[in-house]
Amino acid sequence: MLEIWIPIFVFVFGLAIGSFLNVCIYRIPRADVSIHSPRRSFCPACSEPISAYDNIPILSYLLLRGKCRHCPAKISVLYPLVELATAGLYLFLYYRFGLTLEFLLALVFVSVLLPISVIDAQHYIIPNVLILTGLILGFSLVCGIAYQRADVWYLLIRLIGAVAGGGVLWLIAVIGSAVLRKTAMGGGDIKLMALNGLFLGAWPELAMVIAFSAFSGAVVGTTLIISGIKDRQSPIPYGPFLAGAAVLVLLWGDNLWRLYLQSVGWN
Numbered sequence: 001m002l003e004i005w006i007p008i009f010v011f012v013f014g015l016a017i018g019s020f021l022n023v024c025i026y027r028i029p030r031a032d033v034s035i036h037s038p039r040r041s042f043c044p045a046c047s048e049p050i051s052a053y054d055n056i057p058i059l060s061y062l063l064l065r066g067k068c069r070h071c072p073a074k075i076s077v078l079y080p081l082v083e084l085a086t087a088g089l090y091l092f093l094y095y096r097f098g099l100t101l102e103f104l105l106a107l108v109f110v111s112v113l114l115p116i117s118v119i120d121a122q123h124y125i126i127p128n129v130l131i132l133t134g135l136i137l138g139f140s141l142v143c144g145i146a147y148q149r150a151d152v153w154y155l156l157i158r159l160i161g162a163v164a165g166g167g168v169l170w171l172i173a174v175i176g177s178a179v180l181r182k183t184a185m186g187g188g189d190i191k192l193m194a195l196n197g198l199f200l201g202a203w204p205e206l207a208m209v210i211a212f213s214a215f216s217g218a219v220v221g222t223t224l225i226i227s228g229i230k231d232r233q234s235p236i237p238y239g240p241f242l243a244g245a246a247v248l249v250l251l252w253g254d255n256l257w258r259l260y261l262q263s264v265g266w267n
Contacts, residue, residue, distance in 0.1 A: 021086060062080075106199075142155055162194045166194030172185065
């Protein structure tokens with residue numbers, strides 16, 4: 001019976017966390033509000049507090065037909081999308097890791113990556129508070145897993161990953177800035193890569209994150225330029241690509257690396 005209810009609980013829990021992440025996404029970049037104040041969610045257009053029955057993930061958006069109850073302002077479709085993405089990722093992670101500390105570590109990771117991705121896409125910033133939260137929680141859980149396994153190497157490889165991740169991207173940023181004669185990458189991206197290294201480890205995970213993020217970033221950037229949405233001088237946030245690549249490696253990194261080794265004839 002538990003085999004049926006646990007995935008349902010994980011999905012519903014993901015919806016609830018996704019609703020909270022929407023609060024983080026809206027409030028963290030703004031100076032006039034904080035995560036804790038005001039306590040109740042409110043409509044950005046009319047500032048009316050949102051009742052609890054209008055704040056049910058997904059369902060309230062559908063019942064209200066994507067509009068505020070108090071004014072004609074439309075509710076961004078981003079809200080239900082973040083909730084669905086969080087719940088879907090939580091479910092994937094449950095089937096990937098089961099009810100383990102590794103599962104909890106993965107939940108924390110994607111819960112930090114999601115708001116980072118959206119905020120960077122909207123505001124071109126990666127807030128330090130999200131990076132710091134991820135580093136503190138991630139380090140605590142990594143220590144717990146290492147203790148549970150009696151495996152010091154598990155802890156060391158992730159500390160090495162954090163240093164290597166930040167260091168490699170810092171080097172790429174320095175070289176890129178020298179070649180392009182402009183800032184090639186922000187400090188937030190470097191910190192995000194350090195976070196990736198802490199949660200994923202050093203090799204080959206970091207190599208895959210860099211490869212996948214660079215490829216997807218190049219494809220999307222080229223497409224935006226060709227379509228006229230962006231020009232060659234327009235900034236394109238790199239955080240969402242780093243975060244997306246990290247989630248890909250988190251879920252399927254082992255299989256992808258195995259396929260790569262097979263493709264090059266290394267068994």
